[in-house]
Amino acid sequence: MELRIEEKSCLCVLTGAGVSAESGVQTFRGQGGLWEGMLIEQIASPKGFEQTPSLLWRFYGKRRRMAKRVEPNAGHHALVEWEQRLGERFLLVTQNVDGLHQRAGSKRVIPLHGHLMETRCTKCQRVFFDENTYMEEGEGLPRCQECRGLLRPNVVWFGEMLDKHYLEEISEFMKAAGEHLVFVAAGTSGQVYPAAGLVDEVNCMRGKSWLVDVDPPEFYAGRFNHVVRGKSGEVLPKLWP
């Protein structure tokens, strides 16, 4: 099965943790996932950070160390090539915070859930690139050098607003494409909104939708026109060769 990309087609790709799995990044849910057995909606939330900031910092510290060691895979590279072929008729929306799409060379990327390697001050809101705050055992909480405010990873937690400019950009891209929209979701369990609702918008405008997943969740797969079962690093390069 291959995508049908015609002269007027616009392609929007939504990626999730599964796309980075073949690079060695753990997914969130399911067997062997980062959050297996954890009530993550409570922990990865502003309240969780308020109650146990050190727990969250150690969690993100581990993920920073891991993300530094991994490399983009064939799935990431296929998406760079799609962007090069389509230019402004392509948009990549990623829920991943690991930066692998950007490192692979994708430029038209919307990082919906933020960046793992960025830190933000909860007081003065300053954001900076920072791959080295880990918060080791016994260390105090990381504080802002400018204002001494508590620092946090620059990611989006449950109950927090996503950047409204990102949502507007996606919505404008989709609306401009209308029925010529082709939407591919890859490696996402479709449990987290608003990303999980994008496919419904595609259906409303009569676009075409594809899901690529090694183990497609039934409740999500039923909302797509086509479902391809397989690893994204193997499927994506063949989906539009």
Ligand code: BJW
């Ligand atoms: C492979 C593979 C391989 C494996 N190849 N596949 C509407 C309805 C109900 C609730 C809400 C709603 N709108 C908003 C909400 C509330 C909430 C929400 O969605 N709750 C749900 C749990 C119901 N959403 C929010 O709070 C969002 N904010 C918001 O909407 O603001 C406005 C608002 C606030 C409050 C109320 C209402 C409105 C914010 C969501 C932020 C999510 N943040 C996280 C953490 C980021 C930081 C971090 O990384 O730690 O983002 S949660 C976590 O889940 C992370 C991920 O990006 C996200 C999605 O996970 P993903 O990518 O799908 O991973 P997995 O592990 O779930 O799935 C992996 C898939 O890959 C599986 O299917 C595998 O089979 C597959 N796979 N290997 C291909 N090789």
Ligand code: ZN
């Ligand atoms: Zn500050």
